[in-house]
Amino acid sequence: MSNARFSILQSKAVGDEKISNAQFRTLAALGTFGDKDGWCFPKLKTLSEILKKSKQAISMDLKELENLGYIEIKHQFHEDGSQKFNLYRLIFDIKQPEYPEYPLTPPEPGLTPPEYPLSSEVDGGLSKLLNGGLSSEVDPLTPHINAPFNAPLKLTGSGSDNGEIFKIYEKEIGPLTPFIADDLKDAEQTYPKSWIIAAVQESARQNKRSLKYILAILKRWQVDGFHSVNKNGNGNKPLKHETPLDRTLAAAKEAMQEALKEEEQNNGNKTRNY
Amino acid sequence: MATKPEIIKLMTTMALAWPKYELSKEAFDVYYKLLQELPFESLEYASLYLMANNIFFPSISQWRNAAINHKPNYAETYE
Numbered sequence: 323m324s325n326a327r328f329s330i331l332q333s334k335a336v337g338d339e340k341i342s343n344a345q346f347r348t349l350a351a352l353g354t355f356g357d358k359d360g361w362c363f364p365k366l367k368t369l370s371e372i373l374k375k376s377k378q379a380i381s382m383d384l385k386e387l388e389n390l391g392y393i394e395i396k397h398q399f400h401e402d403g404s405q406k407f408n409l410y411r412l413i414f415d416i417k418q419p420e421y422p423e424y425p426l427t428p429p430e431p432g433l434t435p436p437e438y439p440l441s442s443e444v445d446g447g448l449s450k451l452l453n454g455g456l457s458s459e460v461d462p463l464t465p466h467i468n469a470p471f472n473a474p475l476k477l478t479g480s481g482s483d484n485g486e487i488f489k490i491y492e493k494e495i496g497p498l499t500p501f502i503a504d505d506l507k508d509a510e511q512t513y514p515k516s517w518i519i520a521a522v523q524e525s526a527r528q529n530k531r532s533l534k535y536i537l538a539i540l541k542r543w544q545v546d547g548f549h550s551v552n553k554n555g556n557g558n559k560p561l562k563h564e565t566p567l568d569r570t571l572a573a574a575k576e577a578m579q580e581a582l583k584e585e586e587q588n589n590g591n592k593t594r595n596y
Numbered sequence: 597m598a599t600k601p602e603i604i605k606l607m608t609t610m611a612l613a614w615p616k617y618e619l620s621k622e623a624f625d626v627y628y629k630l631l632q633e634l635p636f637e638s639l640e641y642a643s644l645y646l647m648a649n650n651i652f653f654p655s656i657s658q659w660r661n662a663a664i665n666h667k668p669n670y671a672e673t674y675e
Binding site: 571 | 623
């Protein structure tokens, strides 16, 4: 979870009957990630861990919140067309008042620029912005409160390091959805990039075109080493599924061996006693 | 009196009749502890009866009751 102590969201959302409690919680969770301008880009996985819900459920909540006008979702794409992480913008609860038309001609020297009338509902930060600049007077403790407008997000870092993986995934497996992109990004934190690419190609070669299979290959390589084969010695076939009967027979074999050992010991003790 | 290998053998045979029922090593121990006082012949006959009649893998009490109540009728066999 983000380290934010507060979550900022529209006050209208508190009493809005159109949004469910779950959607409200999703909005509040998103609010903890927002910067002073309302921009945030948390992973669906992070939100699902916070809210203890599936990524699909959160995705549906976010779409509904977008429809209701609480947030705006901006989809991002790489140069090769694959999808990057989504950007979310929390739309703040401040309506821009209707201003009188600004005089097109520059004011005559000696005259002060007109003061814009603001309603009492509007935050003081807006009047500061309109009447003399806000950026230099942002309160460091409560930056959200002085941020009436959603400024464009300035991204730090490229975030496109996994473009090659996405490209190969789309080529070998199929279309890339945000969920798959998230999971591949997570996998990149655990496994080397070359492994992921090799696993994608391996799954395509075996005609098992699914992310689950790719992750299983990676997990196996992590345990047994890179490019290791299945325990049955055939890399093209998955391990045979164990049935309850197989496990019962294995347990019976183990129990039988122990029972025979016990019997032998008992017989030995008896002969010693004689 | 049935020995542990004998009971394990019977239980393994019964496991084939209910292949979806999973038995652990501990289950074999518990079954042995509570059935060891009964003769092997009775248990074997009861296991055949249970395999023919029961829908589910028998509990210890079912097996005990079957072993006590459904003893083989040797008189009929020799007629």
